Each structure stands twice: as C-alpha cells, then as structure tokens.
Amino acid sequence: MSRQTLFDKIWQSHEICQNDEGQSLLWVDRHLAHEGSFHAFNKLAERGLTVRHPELTLGIADHYVPTLSRSLTDVNEKTRNVIEQLISNTRAHGVPLIGMNDPRQGIVHVVGPELGLTQPGLVMVCGDSHTSTHGALGALAFGIGASEVAHVLATQTLWQNKPKQLRIRINGSLSPAVSAKDIALAWISRLGADGARGYAIEYAGSAIDDLSVEARLTLCNLSIEGGARCGMIAPDEKTIEYLRDRPMAPKGEDFEFASTWWRTLATDADASFDREVELDASDIAPQVTWGTSPEEAMPITGRVPNPDDEHSPDKARQHRDSLEYMGLKPDQLLTDIVINRIFIGSCTNARIEDLRAAAAVLKGRKSKVPGLISAGSTQVKAQAEAEGLDQIFIDAGLEWRESGCSMCVGMNGDQLKSGERCASSTNRNFKGRQGLGSRTHLMSPAMVAAAAVAGHLADVRPLLQEVSQS
Amino acid sequence: MTPFTQLTAPACPLVRSNVDTDQLIPARFMKEPRRVGYGQFLLYDLRHDDTGKPIGDFILNQPGADQSQIMVTRRNFGAGSSREAAVYALVDFGFRCVIAPSFGDIFSSNAVNNGLLPALVSEADADRLLNALETEPTHITVDLATQQIHFADQIIPFDINAVWKTKLLNGWDDIDLTEGYRSAIDSFLLTYQTRYPWTQGQPEGALGLIARDNR
Numbered sequence: 001m002s003r004q005t006l007f008d009k010i011w012q013s014h015e016i017c018q019n020d021e022g023q024s025l026l027w028v029d030r031h032l033a034h035e036g037s038f039h040a041f042n043k044l045a046e047r048g049l050t051v052r053h054p055e056l057t058l059g060i061a062d063h064y065v066p067t068l069s070r071s072l073t074d075v076n077e078k079t080r081n082v083i084e085q086l087i088s089n090t091r092a093h094g095v096p097l098i099g100m101n102d103p104r105q106g107i108v109h110v111v112g113p114e115l116g117l118t119q120p121g122l123v124m125v126c127g128d129s130h131t132s133t134h135g136a137l138g139a140l141a142f143g144i145g146a147s148e149v150a151h152v153l154a155t156q157t158l159w160q161n162k163p164k165q166l167r168i169r170i171n172g173s174l175s176p177a178v179s180a181k182d183i184a185l186a187w188i189s190r191l192g193a194d195g196a197r198g199y200a201i202e203y204a205g206s207a208i209d210d211l212s213v214e215a216r217l218t219l220c221n222l223s224i225e226g227g228a229r230c231g232m233i234a235p236d237e238k239t240i241e242y243l244r245d246r247p248m249a250p251k252g253e254d255f256e257f258a259s260t261w262w263r264t265l266a267t268d269a270d271a272s273f274d275r276e277v278e279l280d281a282s283d284i285a286p287q288v289t290w291g292t293s294p295e296e297a298m299p300i301t302g303r304v305p306n307p308d309d310e311h312s313p314d315k316a317r318q319h320r321d322s323l324e325y326m327g328l329k330p331d332q333l334l335t336d337i338v339i340n341r342i343f344i345g346s347c348t349n350a351r352i353e354d355l356r357a358a359a360a361v362l363k364g365r366k367s368k369v370p371g372l373i374s375a376g377s378t379q380v381k382a383q384a385e386a387e388g389l390d391q392i393f394i395d396a397g398l399e400w401r402e403s404g405c406s407m408c409v410g411m412n413g414d415q416l417k418s419g420e421r422c423a424s425s426t427n428r429n430f431k432g433r434q435g436l437g438s439r440t441h442l443m444s445p446a447m448v449a450a451a452a453v454a455g456h457l458a459d460v461r462p463l464l465q466e467v468s469q470s
Numbered sequence: 471m472t473p474f475t476q477l478t479a480p481a482c483p484l485v486r487s488n489v490d491t492d493q494l495i496p497a498r499f500m501k502e503p504r505r506v507g508y509g510q511f512l513l514y515d516l517r518h519d520d521t522g523k524p525i526g527d528f529i530l531n532q533p534g535a536d537q538s539q540i541m542v543t544r545r546n547f548g549a550g551s552s553r554e555a556a557v558y559a560l561v562d563f564g565f566r567c568v569i570a571p572s573f574g575d576i577f578s579s580n581a582v583n584n585g586l587l588p589a590l591v592s593e594a595d596a597d598r599l600l601n602a603l604e605t606e607p608t609h610i611t612v613d614l615a616t617q618q619i620h621f622a623d624q625i626i627p628f629d630i631n632a633v634w635k636t637k638l639l640n641g642w643d644d645i646d647l648t649e650g651y652r653s654a655i656d657s658f659l660l661t662y663q664t665r666y667p668w669t670q671g672q673p674e675g676a677l678g679l680i681a682r683d684n685r
C-alpha cells in the first residue's frame with residue numbers, strides 16, 4: 001500500500017473495475033451542472049433515461065446569468081431560454097439547484113469550495129474545464145464534455161484512462177505581490193499550453209504549503225491552461241480548518257472521521273512521479289500575457305518577443321499571428337501597452353482575497369479606464385460589501401456587478417468591443433474569448449488594479465510600496 | 471454511433487497551432503439547440519470578417535471545402551474549454567477525422583464520443599502532410615485498424631488510445647457499455663458506502679437548504 005501518490009489513493013478508492021483495454025470505471029462523488037448542461041440532459045431525454053443519483057448532482061446558474069440585475073426580464077430570449085432549461089431540467093429530475101436569485105449563487109468553482117461541497121478524497125466532475133480548481137482541497141476533480149456529463153447523470157460513474165503523473169514543486173517563498181496566478185503563468189509559459197497534457201498534476205513544495213486555500217484554488221484552476229485535466233494539492237491542516245463548519249461539509253463526528261481519512265491522503269514520501277518539474281518561487285515575478293495563449297506570458301518587466309529571434313518556424317508563425325491579433329509590435333515594452341478596460345472576475349481570481357488584493361491597490365486611487373468587477377459568488381459579494389471593498393472600487397470609477405462568469409466568457413453579454421484591450425483576472429486570453437475581436441491580457445487581480453491606475457500594463461510592486469509608505 | 475473503419479475523403483489543411491475550442495465555436499453560438507446544425511458555426515470568427523462576410527481565402531470558404539471530411543492541423547488542437555459543441559461543429563460540418571501532433575485532452579474524449587477520430591501524428595509527419603495538401607487539394611485515406619494515413623505515395627502512422635480505437639471501430643456508446651457493469655457498480659457501492667459514509671449526499675439539513683432553492 002505504500003508508495004502511492006495522492007492521485008493514486010483517490011483513483012484506487014474510486015475504481016469500480018477495469019475493462020479489457022485497461023480503462024477504469026470510476027465512481028463519481030459529486031457532479032456540478034451549469035446552464036451548458038442542456039446538451040447532456042437532452043441526450044438523456046432522447047434515450048428516455050433518468051438521473052441515477054440526483055442527490056449527488058448540484059445545479060448552479062453562472063455562465064449566462066446577467067450581472068447588471070438579477071431579473072430574467074433583463075436578458076434576451078435566447079439567454080433566458082438557456083437559464084430556464086437549467087431550471088426545468090433540474091426540477092424534472094429532482095436535482096437540487098442554486099438558482100440565480102439564491103444567496104449562495106456564484107460560479108460553480110467558487111461555490112463548491114465555499115459551501116464545503118468540495119472535499120479531499122472526492123472524485124468531482126463538471127461540464128467545465130476549470131473543474132480542476134477543486135483539486136486545491138485534495139479532490140480529484142476534472143472537466144468533462146456533454147456526452148460524459150450524460151453518462152454521469154445516467155450512471156454516476158465515468159470511464160477514464162489513468163493519466164501519467166507530474167509533480168510541480170515550487171520551492172522557497174514568493175516575493176511580495178507575487179501570487180498563485182503568477183506561479184501558474186510562470187510554469188505554463190515554461191512548459192507550454194500543452195506541456196502537461198496527459199498528466200495529472202500535484203503541486204508541492206514550501207511555496208505551495210504557504211499558499212492560502214483560496215490561492216491554491218487559483219493555482220489548481222489554471223492547471224487546464226497547461227493542458228492538464230486536473231491539478232491537486234495534498235490536504236493539510238489548513239484545508240481541514242477551511243472546511244470545518246461549511247454547510248455541505250460533514251458535521252460533528254462525521255467531520256472528525258472524514259478528516260482522519262483526509263490526513264492519510266498525502267503522497268507517500270517514497271512515491272514516484274512520471275515527471276518532476278521544479279521552480280524556485282523567488283525567481284517568479286508578476287506575470288502578464290502578451291499573446292493569445294496562456295503560454296504567451298512573461299514577467300511584466302520584459303518586452304514583447306520578436307518572432308525573428310524564435311528558431312522554431314512554427315513558434316515564430318504562432319508569435320507573428322498572436323502579435324497581429326493583439327495589435328502589438330515586437331520588442332515593445334510590456335509596460336507601454338495601453339489598455340481600454342479592466343475586468344476582475346471569474347473562477348480563477350474573484351474570491352474575497354482576490355478582491356482584497358485589488359482593493360489594496362485601488363484604495364484612494366482612480367482607474368484611468370472603465371471596468372467591471374464581478375465577485376466569484378453572491379456570498380463573496382456580500383462579504384466584500386461588508387468590508388467596504390465595493391466602495392473602494394466604485395470610488396475608483398469601476399462598476400460593481402452581480403456574480404457570474406460575466407466577461408470571462410461573455411456568454412451573458414458582458415463583452416469587450418472588437419479591438420478593445422482588457423487587463424483581466426481571468427484564465428483565457430484566447431482570440432475572441434471576451435467578445436469578437438477582444439484583446440485579453442491575463443494577470444493577477446492586483447496587477448489588473450495596477451493597470452487600471454496606470455492606464456497601461458504596469459508592475460504592481462511600486463504601487464504597493466507607495467501604499468505601505470503612506 | 472456510426473463505426474469508423476476506413477475513410478477516403480478530401481483533406482483540408484488548417485495551418486495553425488493552438489486552435490482552441492473557443493475558436494472552433496465562439497461562445498455566443500452555444501445557446502442554440504443542436505438541431506439548428508452546428509456546422510455553420512465552425513471556426514466562425516476565422517471564416518468571417520467583422521461584418522460577418524465570409525473571408526474568401528480562408529480554407530473552409532474555398533470551393534470544395536464543404537466536401538472535406540478530414541482536417542489536418544498543428545499542435546494543441548481543441549485545447550481549452552470542455553465545450554462538446556466544438557466537436558458538434560466539426561461533425562455537423564462533415565468532418566470525421568482530425569489529424570494533429572497534439573489535442574486538448576477533453577476535446578479528444580468528446581471527439582471519440584461523437585465518432586470523430588483524433589489521429590495523433592508526429593510534428594514532422596504533420597508538416598509532410600500539410601505540405602502535400604498545400605500544393606493541391608487531395609484525397610487521403612485514414613485506416614483505423616492499421617493506424618495508417620495514406621496520401622500521394624506515402625504512408626504515415628498515427629496514434630490513438632486503444633480503448634478509443636475499439637470504441638470508434640465498433641461505434642460503441644459508453645452508456646450502453648456501462649449498463650453491463652451494473653452489478654459491479656452495486657457491489658462496489660456496498661463497500662464504498664460503509665467506508666466513506668459522509669460522501670453519500672449532503673449532510674442533514676444542507677440538502678434541505680438547497681432544495682428550498684430560489685428557482
């Protein structure tokens with residue numbers, strides 16, 4: 001039994017059987033469903049199937065919900081239709097739903113941990129690639145497509161090939177103003193957007209031990225941007241204390257019983273990985289992306305790369321294409337890139353600590369550009385308001401919105417105009433992600449706030465020094 | 471699902487890397503029901519200019535492109551969002567196979583679940599194939615049993631996970647297969663529920679809280 005990784009232990013405890021080709025049938029503890037689940041529910045309907053374990057699925061409205069109000073009359077018919085399908089599908093199958101007007105509404109990957117639904121040792125799935133987020137609490141959590149969602153609904157199981165395992169160690173400690181987002185962009189820019197494809201990641205090392213649970217959620221969230229389907233961190237005392245007393249976590253004796261098991265889940269000292277990567281935390285500076293893939297990231301102190309310096313012809317072509325789309329010139333200083341808007345939101349970086357970090361920079365300052373702030377959940381929004389953060393944002397000239405996926409994906413209509421350039425706390429700088437022709441620069445919430453104050457991409461560190469000196 | 475055995479069809483080169491699923495189908499089209507046909511949305515923003523006019527020299531807008539059933543492209547195809555709609559767009563357009571040096575993980579399983587073959591080739595072979603296609607629109611043959619691609623007078627091998635190969639060759643669907651494992655699931659659950667009782671649904675009260683949801 002020794003020599004097992006965190007991943008092995010969860011996989012083994014959930015493996016029902018294997019088929020002749022060696023694929024495993026896994027038991028699924030928790031399934032989260034958002035509006036996009038309509039394709040999967042339609043598949044069930046086509047085949048006349050029911051939901052096998054409705055109590056193990058939780059519906060949450062996030063992708064299409066409006067952020068200006070909480071009224072379905074304020075959204076166009078097609079959007080309303082998608083939200084209403086989530087309501088009718090969950091109701092028809094007896095699946096619990098956190099609807100748009102519920103005080104616990106928010107982005108699935110923010111709400112799961114916040115309610116204590118996410119727990120160490122669970123297998124969790126959702127029809128959304130950022131399900132990797134939940135691995136931060138030591139769950140094996142990954143995104144799936146609509147056919148797989150239909151399979152989970154019908155059977156509460158899933159066929160999976162066991163991935164290889166990669167450990168990313170971040171040694172040492174992070175410098176001030178460097179965050180989990182910067183760790184993620186740093187490793188993805190080094191390994192590539194498909195660098196971890198086919199691997200389950202475990203993050204380890206002293207810098208990871210030091211991260212708060214919320215920061216770990218950010219880091220695991222971005223695992224998919226490096227191609228890994230899941231990213232995980234062994235549960236420790238911080239994890240256990242985070243979960244204690246959350247509404248959907250086990251209670252009383254059950255909690256003690258569960259946490260005894262959670263403490264055994266950490267990777268054994270002599271377990272081996274298929275691949276190991278190490279980074280020194282002190283080498284990581286605040287990062288920004290300049291291109292149209294999360295791998296096109298670099299420290300804010302750098303310059304836009306010159307494709308002529310690239311020796312791989314494919315890479316050079318990719319860089320040229322990215323520069324053209326982003327409207328940038330080779331070798332220009334990153335801090336010379338002027339922005340039109342900012343967005344702070346998404347399952348990556350819209351938890352309370354993220355909003356505090358942005359507010360610390362914006363306090364008493366004005367944003368030079370318009371922008372939106374959409375808290376990761378309605379509870380986070382309430383918390384931020386209790387702390388007066390909303391007023392800091394509003395005083396800075398920014399819009400304080402309701403919670404949802406909002407401008408991370410623009411499905412609800414919160415979009416950039418073509419050609420607009422946005423400093424964004426989200427996870428994907430893909431072409432058109434924030435609206436047709438949109439130009440996205442990914443960075444941490446504090447770095448977004450710094451860009452807002454400067455009107456161009458900017459290093460947050462000097463701004464924070466000014467704050468501490470004043 | 472229709473089994474995939476051997477396919478001879480015109481191939482279409484998409485000479486780009488990192489074609490993510492947001493590009494394969496922009497999010498704004500995903501509100502549509504599948505019955506409208508998702509082929510019209512495939513690579514929409516690459517196919518059309520800002521005013522919605524088709525861009526003439528984009529590969530999918532060229533004469534005969536609508537006949538092609540095989541796409542050849544560069545690394546990291548289908549990365550990003552788990553949206554199966556990206557596969558629906560390819561399949562509804564008429565594609566049955568995509569050849570690339572690497573694919574997004576979730577994209578590949580979505581593809582197989584819709585009878586679309588994600589064929590993995592080396593970077594060098596992708597280049598050879600793309601070069602051959604650049605000179606003239608060509609019929610190529612993809613043979614799943616032998617895992618070979620035949621074009622001009624060349625043969626290149628491709629990789630595919632063994633389970634996926636079996637599924638594609640037989641046109642199998644997972645839900646049907648899993649029904650055969652019902653008793654294995656039940657006996658697994660007996661042990662699992664005793665060992666990890668708190669994993670079975672929400673603690674007392676939490677579900678009530680949720681059930682009183684604000685729809």
Ligand code: SF4
Pocket residue numbers: 062063107108109128130345346347348404405408409427
């Ligand atoms: S916030 Fe963005 S990445 Fe996260 S679940 Fe919503 S759309 Fe997906």
